[in-house]
Amino acid sequence: MGTRADRTGAAATTVGCCGSVVEAPLGEADATGLAQVLAALADPVRLRLFSLVAARGEVCSCDLEGPLGRSQPTVSHHTKILADAGLLAGERRGRWTWWRIVPERLHDVRRALGG
Amino acid sequence: MGTRADRTGAAATTVGCCGSVVEAPLGEADATGLAQVLAALADPVRLRLFSLVAARGEVCSCDLEGPLGRSQPTVSHHTKILADAGLLAGERRGRWTWWRIVPERLHDVRRALGG
DNA sequence: CTCTAAGATCGAGCATCATCGATGGGACGG
DNA sequence: CCGTCCCATCGATGATGCTCGATCTTAGAG
Numbered sequence: 151m152g153t154r155a156d157r158t159g160a161a162a163t164t165v166g167c168c169g170s171v172v173e174a175p176l177g178e179a180d181a182t183g184l185a186q187v188l189a190a191l192a193d194p195v196r197l198r199l200f201s202l203v204a205a206r207g208e209v210c211s212c213d214l215e216g217p218l219g220r221s222q223p224t225v226s227h228h229t230k231i232l233a234d235a236g237l238l239a240g241e242r243r244g245r246w247t248w249w250r251i252v253p254e255r256l257h258d259v260r261r262a263l264g265g
Numbered sequence: 266m267g268t269r270a271d272r273t274g275a276a277a278t279t280v281g282c283c284g285s286v287v288e289a290p291l292g293e294a295d296a297t298g299l300a301q302v303l304a305a306l307a308d309p310v311r312l313r314l315f316s317l318v319a320a321r322g323e324v325c326s327c328d329l330e331g332p333l334g335r336s337q338p339t340v341s342h343h344t345k346i347l348a349d350a351g352l353l354a355g356e357r358r359g360r361w362t363w364w365r366i367v368p369e370r371l372h373d374v375r376r377a378l379g380g
Numbered sequence: 381c382t383c384t385a386a387g388a389t390c391g392a393g394c395a396t397c398a399t400c401g402a403t404g405g406g407a408c409g410g
Numbered sequence: 411c412c413g414t415c416c417c418a419t420c421g422a423t424g425a426t427g428c429t430c431g432a433t434c435t436t437a438g439a440g
Contacts, residue, residue: 171312192303201286222416227397242406246417256379336429362386362388383438392431402421404420410413
């Protein structure tokens with residue numbers, strides 16, 4: 151994968167290309183792609199993590215363990231899932247990884263849900 | 266629980282009461298509730314099921330097994346999960362159960378995601 | 381009442397996931 | 411070079427979830 155300063159999601163299938171869920175029956179491929187992004191959000195810890203990053207603008211991984219009440223490997227696990235879904239983008243600066251949200255991706259999800 | 270013509274979701278925690286995910290850090294309770302609704306949508310079969318019901322307005326359970334390619338118990342399993350999440354409402358008419366979507370609930374989810 | 385059909389529930393099998401301890405790999409300070 | 415710190419990855423474990431065959435309940439037909 152990325153060698154440096156490239157913690158952006160790898161999978162990140164397209165979601166906002168086609169009509170919404172309520173317009174026309176979803177194809178299997180579209181349904182699978184949208185389900186993956188929704189699965190990334192369908193976890194209380196990841197929702198709070200995402201919400202924390204969104205509120206603070208930019209957050210270091212080390213500042214997430216405390217508020218989330220989870221171990222360091224677990225936090226790393228969740229940030230990776232959100233990044234793979236394209237919802238989070240991380241940048242390595244020195245020893246720290248700084249995370250920020252990807253608003254466009256969240257907007258795509260809302261639109262796929264019938265916005 | 267309901268005795269007749271009451272296939273409406275039982276759990277259906279509130280979602281759209283408070284601010285969105287991107288406004289302020291989510292509390293544990295809000296995160297858990299929102300995660301449950303998102304988990305109900307985070308499955309390809311359920312997304313296609315929901316999409317089918319939305320497109321046709323009202324659908325009988327027996328008309329879902331074919332398009333979804335799943336057995337009758339599996340379809341019943343998925344409709345129950347969507348109904349418990351408050352996204353689907355079912356009405357028993359004779360031997361058939363007719364399903365329709367709950368647009369307000371979907372709207373709540375979109376708003377919780379930062380609409 | 382009997383027979384059939386629709387749908388909900390049960391139980392089991394198999395896969396996926398959340399979590400954490402241990403380990404590895406860079407980056408910085410002395 | 412050495413020790414420290416941050417973070418990613420690995421391996422194991424317990425919990426959840428998807429799926430389907432079998433069964434039960436209910437409603438209509440004859």
